[in-house]
Amino acid sequence: MPPRAIKTTRSASNDGSSKSPRSPAITPRTARANRVKSREARKAPPPPKEESESEGEGESESESESESERGSESESEEDVEGGSDDEGSESESEEEEAQAVKARRTGGFTDENAKWLKPSSKKRAEEESDDDDSENGTEDDSDDSEQSEDDEDRSEDDDEFAGLDGNDSEDDGDMEQDDSEDDSEDDSESSSEDELLPIERKALKEDARRVKEKEDARAEQLETNIQDDDTYHLPDEDDDDSVPDLSAIQMRIQEIVRVLKDFKNRRETGKSRNDYVERLVADLATYYGYNSFLIRYFLDTFSVEETMELLEANEQQRPVTIRTNTLKVRRRELAESLINRGVNLDPVGKWSKVGLIVYDSRVPIGATPEYMAGQYILQSASSFLPCMALAPQEGERVLDMAAAPGGKTTYLAALMRNTGMIFANEYQKKRLTSLVANLQRLGCTNAIVCNYDGRALPKVIGHVDRVLLDAPCSGTGVIAKDSSVKTGKSAEDIAKCAHLQKELLVAAIDCCDANSKTGGYVVYSTCSIAVEENEAVVDYILRKRDVKIVSSGLEFGRKGFTSYRGKNFHPSVEHARRFYPHVHNMDGFFVCKLKKLSNRTVPTSNDTFDEKRAALESGYFGGAHDGDARVDDANADVASEKDQAIEAKKRKRVPGYVKAALAEVGAGSAKKTKTAVSSRSLPPDKKNAKKDKKSKGKK
Numbered sequence: 001m002p003p004r005a006i007k008t009t010r011s012a013s014n015d016g017s018s019k020s021p022r023s024p025a026i027t028p029r030t031a032r033a034n035r036v037k038s039r040e041a042r043k044a045p046p047p048p049k050e051e052s053e054s055e056g057e058g059e060s061e062s063e064s065e066s067e068s069e070r071g072s073e074s075e076s077e078e079d080v081e082g083g084s085d086d087e088g089s090e091s092e093s094e095e096e097e098a099q100a101v102k103a104r105r106t107g108g109f110t111d112e113n114a115k116w117l118k119p120s121s122k123k124r125a126e127e128e129s130d131d132d133d134s135e136n137g138t139e140d141d142s143d144d145s146e147q148s149e150d151d152e153d154r155s156e157d158d159d160e161f162a163g164l165d166g167n168d169s170e171d172d173g174d175m176e177q178d179d180s181e182d183d184s185e186d187d188s189e190s191s192s193e194d195e196l197l198p199i200e201r202k203a204l205k206e207d208a209r210r211v212k213e214k215e216d217a218r219a220e221q222l223e224t225n226i227q228d229d230d231t232y233h234l235p236d237e238d239d240d241d242s243v244p245d246l247s248a249i250q251m252r253i254q255e256i257v258r259v260l261k262d263f264k265n266r267r268e269t270g271k272s273r274n275d276y277v278e279r280l281v282a283d284l285a286t287y288y289g290y291n292s293f294l295i296r297y298f299l300d301t302f303s304v305e306e307t308m309e310l311l312e313a314n315e316q317q318r319p320v321t322i323r324t325n326t327l328k329v330r331r332r333e334l335a336e337s338l339i340n341r342g343v344n345l346d347p348v349g350k351w352s353k354v355g356l357i358v359y360d361s362r363v364p365i366g367a368t369p370e371y372m373a374g375q376y377i378l379q380s381a382s383s384f385l386p387c388m389a390l391a392p393q394e395g396e397r398v399l400d401m402a403a404a405p406g407g408k409t410t411y412l413a414a415l416m417r418n419t420g421m422i423f424a425n426e427y428q429k430k431r432l433t434s435l436v437a438n439l440q441r442l443g444c445t446n447a448i449v450c451n452y453d454g455r456a457l458p459k460v461i462g463h464v465d466r467v468l469l470d471a472p473c474s475g476t477g478v479i480a481k482d483s484s485v486k487t488g489k490s491a492e493d494i495a496k497c498a499h500l501q502k503e504l505l506v507a508a509i510d511c512c513d514a515n516s517k518t519g520g521y522v523v524y525s526t527c528s529i530a531v532e533e534n535e536a537v538v539d540y541i542l543r544k545r546d547v548k549i550v551s552s553g554l555e556f557g558r559k560g561f562t563s564y565r566g567k568n569f570h571p572s573v574e575h576a577r578r579f580y581p582h583v584h585n586m587d588g589f590f591v592c593k594l595k596k597l598s599n600r601t602v603p604t605s606n607d608t609f610d611e612k613r614a615a616l617e618s619g620y621f622g623g624a625h626d627g628d629a630r631v632d633d634a635n636a637d638v639a640s641e642k643d644q645a646i647e648a649k650k651r652k653r654v655p656g657y658v659k660a661a662l663a664e665v666g667a668g669s670a671k672k673t674k675t676a677v678s679s680r681s682l683p684p685d686k687k688n689a690k691k692d693k694k695s696k697g698k699k
């Protein structure tokens, strides 16, 4: 039978996110929003399938995992089976069938990734908002460069309101007239009125009163907007504990964002930027249900507009994606089988040959015969990326250091066509069951499951050709999946994760054989968007081991940060890739590929000379607290005592590349500059203490 067209009964456009069979999670924000009376009336009824599925997912993901245990996957059987049961009950209308036939005739994979990569165009707030154009005007501003457009929107809105104002007064007049007419009608008892029952007359009056009330409210809002056009008066802190008025908070958020965009002209005299930002932090935290730490963190990492986009994207579920297990079936064959079962799907995009996006399905996608037979696995699209970056070769020895539930291990096995050997390690015993189950279901016969703390592995398995470290993390990239992250993560949690991640990455590098004929690569990934867990970790490893960052070969994704809040990272960190829910409509992810240059446990290779010198010139060694942090980190390393001794010796010497680089930038003697660097890097209080000590000594 010739392969049939894949485009089928999809009734909506290919933008993925809002058409996904997964429901939006019931987040604190949406739950609260439901309580806001003014919104209730406007809310579209949710699709019937939503509740059960999001609950299922929530349950499976809120398993008592500490942040260091958090998995980014939804491959476990429970997750999957919670999936699409209700979809099975969806009745098929004739119209749908007709559309299906039509779509089938059009034929073939569409592979239009661009469409799918865009998050759903309509933002939730917009969907929920009423027809108030002033709100829409502001929220439509998703682009950083849209300041002027925003202003345009504003003025249009204002015009529209101005029109309304005029109408309003007319309406008011009419209203009053109506009222008086009503009254006079009541008095004169016209013939039609005569026919009305008293209760009907009362209802008519009530209707008229409501219309008037609505018009008054609009007029009032218009006035507010006109006032706000120039400056926005920041209201005093809410200090009552009553249920927050989300509509008011939403309006205030918009106003504050508007002020921050043109602070000079729009701020209230006497209020600082910080006053506005702090209010914004509090309002966003209330509106979206986060702790203020995380909101502040996002605002420190992204622009205000981008933070808002991220927060909105976190309110929507990502599209459901599956990965074809090419050990058992080709994607086209799988797609055909699933289409025959009533699954509406498409390829995820040109960048993947194995991924399919599932729009909706008449059968539970985690319980089809094809699923049971291991022809596919439910896997988030961003989880494909680290495996693609690692690109394991047939016959190699590969280590997957943190493997459960096995989404990536099974992909590695498929890429290696079940040849060579994969060490699939998982530290948590209880997670081994899902790992083993997935390996068995998908028919991976080249994997050995082991149960070690990843940090101990260099002593256990020695050298392999490639290592994947999909590290345990804070999960700040997968908030749409696990809303507990919104309130459950603190700066301390992120610091703890970062510490473990550094130790695991040192071990990952030590397990990798720099002399491998085909490999010598390590891929580091997380489902966090926190810089401390990503760029800071790979920047650290550049100083700890003889490695360099290389291109991951991934076609898309944003560059890694080379500086963050006053800290400079090694310039090559830009080769790392960041993926975001609001940009790529994927789970937030970080992927970095490293090439091991030698098996030494200290970074001595000449290959890194240029990068280091460039880094030095760009202030890599000169950041305020950076210098200290680097030395502290070095002491906290898990390297052997011997390595540490070698390193201490090295630190006493001024390395050649430092001398050369310093000479090049015209600094005095290396010794002098070194002292200068170390004292510059002391925090002010320590500097003063040092001064005090000196002057005391002199006395």
Ligand SMILES: C[S@@+](CC[C@H](N)C(=O)[O-])C[C@H]1O[C@@H](n2cnc3c(N)ncnc32)[C@H](O)[C@@H]1O
Pocket: 068, 069, 070, 071, 072, 073, 383, 401, 402, 403, 404, 405, 406, 407, 408, 409, 425, 426, 427, 428, 431, 452, 453, 454, 455, 470, 471, 472, 473
């Ligand atoms: C992000 S999840 C891995 C997801 C997996 N790679 C996949 O694609 O299915 C991180 C895993 O690291 C495990 N883990 C936590 N601490 C570890 C350690 N010290 N050594 C090894 N694994 C650890 C967690 O239990 C968790 O299963």
